[in-house]
Amino acid sequence: MTVVVEGLRVGYGKRVVHDGLELALTPGVHGLLGPNGAGKTTLMRVLATVTRPDGGRVRLLGQDIADRAALRKIRRQLGYLPQTFGFYPRFTVREFVEYFAWLRELPPEEIPLAVDRALARVGLLERADDRMKHLSGGMLRRAGIAQAIVNDPRLILLDEPTAGLDPEQRVEFRALLRELGVDACVLVSTHLVEDVAAACTQVSLVDGGRLVFAGTPQELAAAGGDNDSGDSAIERGYTAVLRGARAAVTR
Numbered sequence: 671m672t673v674v675v676e677g678l679r680v681g682y683g684k685r686v687v688h689d690g691l692e693l694a695l696t697p698g699v700h701g702l703l704g705p706n707g708a709g710k711t712t713l714m715r716v717l718a719t720v721t722r723p724d725g726g727r728v729r730l731l732g733q734d735i736a737d738r739a740a741l742r743k744i745r746r747q748l749g750y751l752p753q754t755f756g757f758y759p760r761f762t763v764r765e766f767v768e769y770f771a772w773l774r775e776l777p778p779e780e781i782p783l784a785v786d787r788a789l790a791r792v793g794l795l796e797r798a799d800d801r802m803k804h805l806s807g808g809m810l811r812r813a814g815i816a817q818a819i820v821n822d823p824r825l826i827l828l829d830e831p832t833a834g835l836d837p838e839q840r841v842e843f844r845a846l847l848r849e850l851g852v853d854a855c856v857l858v859s860t861h862l863v864e865d866v867a868a869a870c871t872q873v874s875l876v877d878g879g880r881l882v883f884a885g886t887p888q889e890l891a892a893a894g895g896d897n898d899s900g901d902s903a904i905e906r907g908y909t910a911v912l913r914g915a916r917a918a919v920t921r
């Protein structure tokens with residue numbers, strides 16, 4: 671197991687976002703779905719070791735994140751694309767990705783090749799010398815994905831990676847996801863159910879601070895019926911699972 675979350679409790683002040691969340695992820699591409707405010711970003715931030723949980727246990731790559739000594743080792747093998755990320759506007763794309771390679775402690779002699787490889791994988795090699803402030807929204811997101819994969823991480827966390835990508839880029843990105851998922855554990859949070867259907871081997875659905883579904887996209891699609899709202903089988907499955915989970919809570 672690359673990720674094991676047991677009884678996760680996390681929130682902001684008095685607001686509890688997750689209370690007793692359980693999650694287990696193996697290598698492959700995992701979609702993380704849930705309505706607005708369900709706590710996808712909060713969960714991503716915990717797994718990225720940015721937000722410290724209030725309770726429960728989180729093991730990443732066989733190490734407990736509560737163990738301060740293990741954190742550095744975990745972070746070297748982790749790639750994270752936050753939903754919004756800052757950058758120095760005058761940095762070139764190459765400098766931006768190099769900076770993250772350095773932060774993740776890649777051996778200096780490996781950095782130039784690793785950066786070029788990451789930029790090539792997201793189709794930005796030709797723009798490597800452009801300044802970050804001159805990139806379009808979709809290109810910025812691709813630069814963000816490049817920094818997340820520059821260290822060949824075993825655990826890759828991508829928060830809304832397809833936001834701002836055009837349809838052609840989204841198709842290319844799904845192919846990249848499938849490729850990354852061969853060796854690594856990739857967790858992708860998204861609102862786009864069709865991205866999950868096309869690129870994910872597993873899907874987790876969170877709502878109200880709980881994991882309400884874990885299975886394959888096919889299993890999620892099978893949960894829906896003709897009376898559930900949605901334009902595709904998987905959207906109908908999504909609606910059905912949420913409806914069922916909410917009915918169980920209010921019962």
Ligand SMILES: Nc1ncnc2c1ncn2[C@@H]1O[C@H](COP(=O)(O)OP(=O)(O)OP(=O)(O)O)[C@@H](O)[C@H]1O
Pocket residue numbers: 682685687704705706707708709710711712713
């Ligand atoms: N820094 C913060 N301070 C206080 N509350 C926060 C903070 N960040 C998030 N929240 C709240 O925590 C809950 C979960 O937010 P989170 O961003 O994790 O959800 P999400 O599933 O990623 O939502 P979205 O789909 O809209 O991106 C929401 O109710 C949100 O308002």
